Amino acid sequence: MLENKIFEDTKTAFALKSDSELDRAYFLFKMISVQPLVRVGTAVTRFALNAKLPVEKLIRATVFDHFCGGVSVEDCKDTIQKMHTKNVHSVLDFSVEGEEEESLFDAALEKVSNVIDFSEDKKAMPFSVFKPSGFGRFEIFQKVGARKELSTSEEKEWQRIRERFDRVCAQAEAAGIYLLVDAEESWMQDAADRLVEEMMEKYNKERAVVSNTIQCYRWDRLDYVKVLHQDAIKKNYKLGLKIVRGAYMEKERKRADELNYDSPICRDKFETDAHFNAVMSYIFDHLEDIWMFIGSHNEESNYLAIELMRQKEIANNDPRVWFGQLYGMSDHISFNMAAEGYNVAKYLPFGPVKNVMPYLMRRAEENTSVAGQTNRELTLLKKERKRRDD
Numbered sequence: 588m589l590e591n592k593i594f595e596d597t598k599t600a601f602a603l604k605s606d607s608e609l610d611r612a613y614f615l616f617k618m619i620s621v622q623p624l625v626r627v628g629t630a631v632t633r634f635a636l637n638a639k640l641p642v643e644k645l646i647r648a649t650v651f652d653h654f655c656g657g658v659s660v661e662d663c664k665d666t667i668q669k670m671h672t673k674n675v676h677s678v679l680d681f682s683v684e685g686e687e688e689e690s691l692f693d694a695a696l697e698k699v700s701n702v703i704d705f706s707e708d709k710k711a712m713p714f715s716v717f718k719p720s721g722f723g724r725f726e727i728f729q730k731v732g733a734r735k736e737l738s739t740s741e742e743k744e745w746q747r748i749r750e751r752f753d754r755v756c757a758q759a760e761a762a763g764i765y766l767l768v769d770a771e772e773s774w775m776q777d778a779a780d781r782l783v784e785e786m787m788e789k790y791n792k793e794r795a796v797v798s799n800t801i802q803c804y805r806w807d808r809l810d811y812v813k814v815l816h817q818d819a820i821k822k823n824y825k826l827g828l829k830i831v832r833g834a835y836m837e838k839e840r841k842r843a844d845e846l847n848y849d850s851p852i853c854r855d856k857f858e859t860d861a862h863f864n865a866v867m868s869y870i871f872d873h874l875e876d877i878w879m880f881i882g883s884h885n886e887e888s889n890y891l892a893i894e895l896m897r898q899k900e901i902a903n904n905d906p907r908v909w910f911g912q913l914y915g916m917s918d919h920i921s922f923n924m925a926a927e928g929y930n931v932a933k934y935l936p937f938g939p940v941k942n943v944m945p946y947l948m949r950r951a952e953e954n955t956s957v958a959g960q961t962n963r964e965l966t967l968l969k970k971e972r973k974r975r976d977d
């Protein structure tokens with residue numbers, strides 16, 4: 588492991604944060620670390636927003652501004668530029684979730700398309716991203732994945748989903764940027780996987796224009812990566828893979844339990860960590876065919892990646908390897924890696940406050956359940972505050 592623990596440098600990590608922003612972040616993580624508060628807070632917020640109570644301002648001044656770039660693409664401009672001065676890139680993420688209407692899928696398509704337009708010629712934004720369920724009904728993905736017969740109107744719906752995927756991929760290719768496709772619940776993911784595979788075969792001839800996401804908390808994913816790798820060799824395309832641990836663990840386990848099937852999730856955190864590192868190592872062994880975006884806040888996995896790159900003499904800024912964290916989290920990893928010349932991009936969510944609430948609640952719950960991470964943020968913020976005061 589590395590002698591030089593680069594993530595401990597809080598001066599570099601928080602160079603863009605004013606003293607008052609540091610204090611706000613500290614206050615926020617302190618609140619998030621109290622589990623009952625998060626549980627009550629998310630329920631009350633949901634109720635208040637549905638009842639149209641005037642809580643938006645409060646949300647904006649706290650969680651929203653910490654974890655999001657703004658309501659619109661325009662709002663995010665300042666943040667994008669500021670981060671880019673430190674060699675940290677932005678992945679604008681239209682984080683509206685759970686919509687189920689055709690008109691809203693078309694609206695989401697337009698948003699992603701606008702982001703691609705906005706990204707063209709901007710070195711600060713080499714990626715765009717979307718969620719499969721943002722482009723079509725969850726249930727259709729589920730039915731297609733389970734190979735159930737579709738009605739005539741469902742066939743048309745599926746065709747429209749395919750067209751939406753195709754349109755943004757073609758646009759990303761023409762704009763010279765990369766497109767990441769997020770992964771979601773396992774019971775809809777098979778259909779999304781097939782669709783992204785189709786797109787990769789079509790668009791990834793010279794470079795990985797499109798990348799699929801591998802959730803390493805699923806114990807079957809290393810085998811899936813190996814199958815994909817063979818497919819890419821056979822059909823002569825570059826494989827693009829974003830690797831993450833996975834964000835839907837509780838939901839996955841609950842459903843498996845209720846419907847009485849084997850959970851697709853690794854037995855424990857240790858197994859997930861080992862699986863994540865195994866997938867990452869496999870890809871580092873095959874970089875001639877696979878491009879990788881490592882989406883993780885885990886220090887050990889990031890240090891392992893650094894170490895593997897050093898051992899294999901892969902340049903820090905090799906265009907096939909990117910590192911990503913979420914805006915508002917793990918700046919000590921993002922900014923320190925960027926300072927060392929690695930390719931780093933932060934997901935920068937944007938959208939109307941009410942619509943990004945599911946995203947924000949996931950962040951709050953995730954930071955609560957991964958207590959270690961919240962404590963780590965608190966320790967780092969405190970350390971930096973002390974360094975500035977001394």
Ligand SMILES: Cc1cc2nc3c(=O)[nH]c(=O)nc-3n(C[C@H](O)[C@H](O)[C@H](O)COP(=O)(O)OP(=O)(O)OC[C@H]3O[C@@H](n4cnc5c(N)ncnc54)[C@H](O)[C@@H]3O)c2cc1C
Nearest residue numbers: 769770831832833834855856859882883884885911912913
């Ligand atoms: C840039 C970026 C993009 C992302 N895109 C996606 C995406 O498309 N789809 C998606 O699902 N998630 C996505 N995520 C979220 C990601 O999957 C994780 O939820 C989050 O990053 C926490 O994992 P970690 O590696 O950062 O850190 P860690 O704190 O080391 O890991 C926490 C994760 O470990 C796993 N875990 C925790 N406890 C257990 C247990 N008892 N048994 C088994 N596994 C356990 C869970 O996956 C949990 O989220 C993304 C994250 C980033 C940074």
